[in-house]
Amino acid sequence: MVRALSLLFFFFLSLAAAAPAAAQSTARAVTGLGPRLDRAASDPAMRPLKTVIVARGGRVLAERGFRGHSPAESANIKSASKAIVSALVGIAIGKGLLEGPDQKIAPILKADLPETPDPRLNDITIGNLLSMQTGLDRMSGPNYGRWVSSRNWVRFALSQPFVDRPGGEMLYSTASTHLLSAILTRVGRRSTLALARDWLGPVEGFRIGAWEQDPQGIYLGGNQMAMSARSLLAFGELYRNGGKTAEGRQVVPGDWISQSWQHQTNSRFSGDEYGYGWFTRQIGGEQVHFAWGYGGQMLYIVPSLDLTVVMTSEESGPSARNGYRDLLHGLLADIIGAVRAA
Template sequence: MLALTATCHSLASEAGFQPLGQGSLQRLETEAGEITRLHSLVVAEDGEIVLERTYAGPGSDQPANIKSLSKTVLAALVGAAIEQGVVEGVDQPIVELLGPMVPGGTDPRVDEITVGHLLSLQAGLERTSGSNYGAWVASANWVEDVLTRPFVDQPGGRMLYSTGSSHLLSAALAQAGDDSTLALARRWLGEPLDITIPDWPRDPQGIHFGGNDMQLSPQALIQVGELYRLDGVMDGTRVLPEGWVDASWTPRGTSPWTNDGYGYGWFVTHLGGERAYYGRGYGGQALYVIPDRKLTIAITADPMPPSPGGSFQHRLNRLVDTLVSDG
């Protein structure tokens, strides 16, 4: 378990590494406090929490709905499933894992969709997000609805942000792992990371929602980020396959809204002149990892008022950009 301290620690003894100064952290705390929607902000540097502040809502140790940031956590779970041997790898066709859950009469191109295509949101199927979201979650069978949608691109083509793609991964994990996605998440992530993973909503068939509505505390999110910063190893235990982090942080598509690259559950950008990776969810839920600065940052916010959309995510990015630049 990472040390959870609230004060800036000394890393000066590590050659070539310049830790964040108290002034930088204080400016970040002040600027974050001016964002009225913000709930919690947690900053970890080299594995220790150096800033932990709750502005509103539940505390940083309490579960919060992380919305589509769940896609980043689900991607970690897929990596853990590969490490456990339940999933062969990213090139495995999803139909092999779904088995009897695949409806008859699907487009033959469904057979070409791989685990990797779903992780990078490149399934090629019509999106279930945006204007299609309401009808999808109101359908009687979410998996069938996704797999019978028309193709708008080839598998492996452009990035099509679709929570339905992530939900197929949840269904595949439950089918191949012979247990619920919740139970697998608790076993393969919760235990080695020493975090609590509460139950979250399921579809009409009882499959846990893949890619949305997970409940994790900001402190737990920090642990997920640290797992990636530490190349998939936590306290000497390999949780994610060797090479998984590099593969996850390799852009395979481009977000049409931010122009940031997208890998396996992570957006790829530069903040403060450093390579940065982040996951995000509706209304201001975010997790950042900046490896060269040994930083992991978790943010939660109020998702209930009308979302200001991408502009709010840009504001969070600027917050982190300023911290890294100042530091």
């Protein structure tokens, strides 16, 4: 079943990717930025790199597609989609559909709680799901396969043993974001995809293509989402602009942007600060907030420079473990240097 879902996902992904490969190479302003990106991509170690878009203050400075790829084609943004689910949670709170990060999840998901629930399930909050601090065993990494092979992903996630207390250390788990997708589906009375298309629809250029669903039809929170680099840039620009569209319409509450970037915990794998679906670290001498997906799907926001950068990559391996993620951070540092010097 999982294989069938994945094949279906990538069938639709391939259809979306057949979009015209225009704008393979355009650059404006910041002298030498485009060639700098070309040189970086020519490094054999950067072969997985597919696209880069650099924008400052809402204006595209450089856009590149490498080895036949285009910023207009769809890509599986993997866990970078967790930042989008976080945005939907913030909007739901702003609409009064959810109370806030301190709201307990058990009453919302009571139909899928175990028959004899661990009392600690009653302590898990919306905020714990957003910051990966539920205390439940992780459903990422080696456990991911058996989780998505289960008949009910929500129930399976809630049935896992506690390995820490709610609010304890960060336990990176896509199941946490999937529980948020289930919660959004229930309080919004529509699918997460329908909510995203409605609530984020005013953002020019934003579009979600294919997106995998669980056996109950709930869209997979935190993985298997198809978006183009340009669409991811449009979402990043929304956050850079305090939740407002270019026309000034408030789409994501401004205070939610701040909360999403506020330090809640630290990644056990990278040491980066983690908020609500976003990592934070210093790169190129600037504070950078970023969404990060497997293989090197990156959305960077540098508030001090009004800078938004998107990088998409082949899903060729775990980008942190093989060092590729650090190369992408290094490329961002180069971009920051070029922008700062302009």
